Amino acid sequence: MIGNAIMLMFIGMGIVFVFLVLLNAAISLLEYFTREHTRNEESAMAEADLARKNKKKRKSMPASGSHVQTAVISAAIHAYRKV
């Protein structure tokens, strides 16, 4: 029975390697054939990211003389005058 077990090991590991080497090859082919698309998607994503970040920046840092602060101040002034 040990003979059988050793044989199973060789055959088994052999097939596992064959399968995963083929998978490796398949993935590489997949990468090759979608190369163009991947490049486009990546740059599109990067742009979208950039745009989102800029938007966020604008939102979270209104400290630099932005219109939000201005609004608060002018609202206050306006209220004052009313009094």
Added chain:
Amino acid sequence: MIGNAIMLMFIGMGIVFVFLVLLNAAISLLEYFTREHTRNEESAMAEADLARKNKKKRKSMPASGSHVQTAVISAAIHAYRKV
């Protein structure tokens, strides 16, 4: 067999129409018998809606001399003075 199929069409469409016409009638009866309730519910809903909107308005536009406004104003003043 075509005869059977044609017959099935007449009987089938007939029953479909009978069923849905009866459903139509049933819905109309349902409307009729719940008319009073529906009217009440609708006006209650409208009032609740109005109340909610007013509340929201008050929250988002605290223009009517509340203490929040006060804080905003005084903050503004304080900022002014700092300058």
Added chain:
Amino acid sequence: MIGNAIMLMFIGMGIVFVFLVLLNAAISLLEYFTREHTRNEESAMAEADLARKNKKKRKSMPASGSHVQTAVISAAIHAYRKV
């Protein structure tokens, strides 16, 4: 059959009580054996609670000269003046 039913009542209620009295005892033993741990856990919880509350307080009252505090103070001043 009524005899059977009455007997069932006595036996049944007996076992229910035995079971739940034993459960009572088991819970008391459980309390006894985890007493130490419970005390530790409770005090740890209390401390954590306190810490959290303080943190919250600090958050809502950022006493370290931030602009929010300023706003609160100035609001207070403003209120004073109004008086």
Added chain:
Amino acid sequence: MLLKVSIKNGAELKVGDNVREGDFLALIVDKGHNKITITSGVSGNVSYINKDLYKKFTPLDAGASLLKIKKQDIVVHSTEVKKIEDKLSFKTVFSNLLKSTGLYAMISDNSANWTEGIGKLLMISVGLLLIYLGIARGFEPLLLIPIGMGAVLSNIPLAFINDEGGIIRYVYDSGIKTGIFPLIIFMGVGAMTDFGPLLANPRTTLLGAAAQFGIFTTLIGAIILTKLVPGIDFSLKDASSIAIIGGADGPTSIFLASKLSPRLLGSIAVAAYSYMALVPIIQPPIMKLLTTEDERKIKMKQLRYVSHREKIIFPIVVIVLTALLLPSAAPLIGFLMFGNLMRESLVVKRLSDTTQNALINIVTIFLGLGVGSKLSADKFLNMETLGIIVLGLFAFSFGTAAGVIMAKIMNIFSSKNKINPLIGSAGVSAVPMAARVSNKIGLDEDPHNFLLMHAMGPNVAGVIGSAVAAGILLAVFM
């Protein structure tokens, strides 16, 4: 033996048809409304059918030969679809369609057996009533709406939703007959229950025990009814299933009834959930009657802190106790405590969440439908159901009273740490309704006396108590 019974639902066999062992041949109803299913004992070919007898609603004499089956050793079953080549005439089709309306079926079947005609109409009304109570009156809607809908759908004539091959029959057979659904519900209940208040004040287990008194007195009541009222014929098993209503615990009632008295399952489940919904109406007068104003004002000392470790070990302790003393309660208590362990362990939050939400909700829907399917006219529209409803009320009342009295007895023996007897009534379970009732009555006397958390102790003890009672009854009768 089968004297003067009638075939209710012929299997529509023809001479030459193949029959396998175990195949359905006929459903016969005897005078006691027991359904007798006749299945084939051999596999083979139908070689003879007595056409005079083998049709619906025909009385049978004892010894009558219905059909003969020629045994074959190899059974061939083809998926080939036989085509309807013979012309359908307009008249035939129209008449067939007419006969396939529910209205026609009700009227024509009614002449043979009222439970198949007007009885179905009445049961649909009962189903609609349950739905109404659930929606408009807020009676345990999570259960009563599915149960009501199950009753409605199961009683539609010719829809076969509750017959062999119908969806609700599948649901009943696979989920309720097997006891799986009530146990999963119990697992969900465990995952939703905090046993902390019980751990903080373990004496309240006694209240949870006392309140089970309602169960066993009702058992006696059911037997007395059997003696006194003609048309009511409860066996001890039936009486036990009915009595468990007093446990005020839906899944436990369904679990026990599905094992001991499936024929009464519908009435029992409906009574159990209805009375659970009526707890705020049934309990207060009894509670007030049995307590003085001073007792109702007793303030209990604040519950001690209960550690996570205790809460984690508790379900294990309960399971071990059950294993040693009352294994027949182990399915119920085991699943309750498994759910609770998942909750308290804090390390399997995703399992606990799913148990408390998707899983218990899915099972609740199908449990309800399945229970509703037991609401058939022949089983529900009789004196016995009336008896069950009366007995259910007794069960709840006795349980409530026993809980309150137990609290008073305990106060005699302990001078300090008095128990407010109002929390005794919470021992019937009906979580958390009964505890809320205790709290409300307490607040009525003293607006600063919050009893809710104190009442949760006996309340959850009552869940364990009624599972224990169910286990005892199972051990006696199984």
Added chain:
Amino acid sequence: MLLKVSIKNGAELKVGDNVREGDFLALIVDKGHNKITITSGVSGNVSYINKDLYKKFTPLDAGASLLKIKKQDIVVHSTEVKKIEDKLSFKTVFSNLLKSTGLYAMISDNSANWTEGIGKLLMISVGLLLIYLGIARGFEPLLLIPIGMGAVLSNIPLAFINDEGGIIRYVYDSGIKTGIFPLIIFMGVGAMTDFGPLLANPRTTLLGAAAQFGIFTTLIGAIILTKLVPGIDFSLKDASSIAIIGGADGPTSIFLASKLSPRLLGSIAVAAYSYMALVPIIQPPIMKLLTTEDERKIKMKQLRYVSHREKIIFPIVVIVLTALLLPSAAPLIGFLMFGNLMRESLVVKRLSDTTQNALINIVTIFLGLGVGSKLSADKFLNMETLGIIVLGLFAFSFGTAAGVIMAKIMNIFSSKNKINPLIGSAGVSAVPMAARVSNKIGLDEDPHNFLLMHAMGPNVAGVIGSAVAAGILLAVFM
């Protein structure tokens, strides 16, 4: 009778094996591609096997004796695992492994029966196509991805995923054959549907009725195809199952086909969902052809307010109507309305939420896999599937046209409150796609004319309408 058939899948029995009554012995395929399952009629011991005949793909003569079973009255079945003590030689193992590759199986089986070889490859491609349509083209991905995957997995040779004991076979047998899955989906659809627009304008039920015309004309079409095209042989039951595609309602189609024509289930489900996805392409030209510009610009008056009470009572009314008139539609309409009642009652939000989410999602996945398993080469790659695809297109087109024309007819009889005929096409159901198409075409003519809510009336009426049609066909053929 079994002239010249071939054993497809021997049960691999040896002389001396135990056999129980009901055990599988062989699967035989006749010339009409009908599978004939042979099971044992007795329990006992295999005493003789004809080794020449009892193997794969061997033609059988009528009267051939395959095997003999010696009857035993007590059957002993041990769990003892028989050990493989005989040496596995390297050569044997390697050759066995080679023979267990899919590639080898396809090539070797192909010589005996192309549907087992290249046919499987083609069906895997069909599955991949469905997945592609779902993902890249947005064709009803919730169904087409699981269906496609079911087709792919079921057609992998030697994987036995769709054979006795395989997971997808279990899924099919327990969920689709029984009709449970489509009904649960319908319950979920009910819980997601607001019947308010129908209640506000009940006249639109007529549009939902008219659009079912597509169903019945297609039925005629299927019979005509049978007469005209060789290789197409639809019975009336088949024709009915195909016709229901015109109802544009996936679960209804699957439910009906699983009852009347399981062999066509795969093609029918695929056609139904594909055309539902194509509604925005099929309907507009028909709608424009049948309406004038003025008609397309008709503005409908705003829908009235519909109270909660109406919405709660509505599902009950529909169920009662179904019970009285068309019980055979009660499973479908009952579960649809049960879901809707849970939604509208507002008191069982947790049940309604789970029905709309976890439950319907779980069932959708398995329904898809199960339906996909019916996409086998012998049932799909033939003229009949082509016929079904052509007929499906007809069904949708006729239904659309009938709905539009019905609206125009109704406008003749009512001078005020004119109906915009564009909402007639929404009567085919395909919720909410068809209503959106009506809205879009309306906006194309007049950018201020929002028809969406008006179109939802006939849209949901169409769901009821096609369930009614399915009920009629069931009543006729069951």
Added chain:
Amino acid sequence: MLLKVSIKNGAELKVGDNVREGDFLALIVDKGHNKITITSGVSGNVSYINKDLYKKFTPLDAGASLLKIKKQDIVVHSTEVKKIEDKLSFKTVFSNLLKSTGLYAMISDNSANWTEGIGKLLMISVGLLLIYLGIARGFEPLLLIPIGMGAVLSNIPLAFINDEGGIIRYVYDSGIKTGIFPLIIFMGVGAMTDFGPLLANPRTTLLGAAAQFGIFTTLIGAIILTKLVPGIDFSLKDASSIAIIGGADGPTSIFLASKLSPRLLGSIAVAAYSYMALVPIIQPPIMKLLTTEDERKIKMKQLRYVSHREKIIFPIVVIVLTALLLPSAAPLIGFLMFGNLMRESLVVKRLSDTTQNALINIVTIFLGLGVGSKLSADKFLNMETLGIIVLGLFAFSFGTAAGVIMAKIMNIFSSKNKINPLIGSAGVSAVPMAARVSNKIGLDEDPHNFLLMHAMGPNVAGVIGSAVAAGILLAVFM
């Protein structure tokens, strides 16, 4: 043949009882602890019972006649409930209740068979230990808590939770024996797994392959143990099931064991999950032993961006490869990839979400309970379990070593883009634990070298690798 066996659980039949073909008659245990179920081969009436033999724990001689059944061709089965009219005496009831305590059963059954007495107590302790490990030590609590609870509940004497008709038996039979639960778990795992890191660096598939070496060496080890250790007797099938523990993949182990060695399922599942939890303890010393400091500091270049399209096509590619080469792995890999396709397609978010949450959680609970039910004293408390535990440790260690060495070998052949050998150990799967271990050891050497994403590549490749290994073993033995 059945020399000196003992009836373990008499069916409690009386003369005159009806028996149907297939009904349970007796459960007999032979000396090898194999359970032999005796069912009726006919339907009929019990005409004779040998009362001396037909009771619990009675040794049977070969040829003994237990009971006779008179065949009947029509079997009548009434739902009429037989009433217990005979008086229950207080003494009888009390003694019956006493005998129905778990304590009594353990003590009395222990004298006949220790696995039924003290054995059950020990197994309950094992269950509690697993729960303890899950909660207090954080060992895979999602699985070990349900498994532990399954073991506890299944071993409660007289609770019959794991016997015919018990809930956990239903769960096991319908979910695990059929292979359905592990496959659904795999679907959920697929929906939760991002194969991006593997796609970005496909060379890491080789590491996932190498780590399966642990599986096959363990197979040899199991056979060696069989030769050397008395009391251990593993067949090749058993050895294969044990070996798959080295795949570090729970569902794969359960799936394979349920097909090849159900009797070892409990031990195997427990060992698999325990060692998966121990990965952070087992792997580091081996990893450090086999690598130099320089190797552990190798920085790998950042992973490239992987597009959605690649991620969508990847599961299809894997399925097609499996279909062509190794169909026996198609159920496992098919469901894994179906889950992943739902995730990556982005168009069926609701299905993917439910698969990742409600569905996998529900199945996990019941899978655990079912696996736990296989932890019975006669199957667990023996040398074989000890052997499995030792072998499991070997399996993990060899797999870890093989992965690391493979990485070093690959570095010999590629001068640029060196692989940090620490990620080799992640090839055993145990997602994501093994990858985290790689990351941690890497950070220990160089706090700026984050290996996590790099290690996810071999980690997910390992999942595919062990499914492939399971497929090979299935192909050889089925």
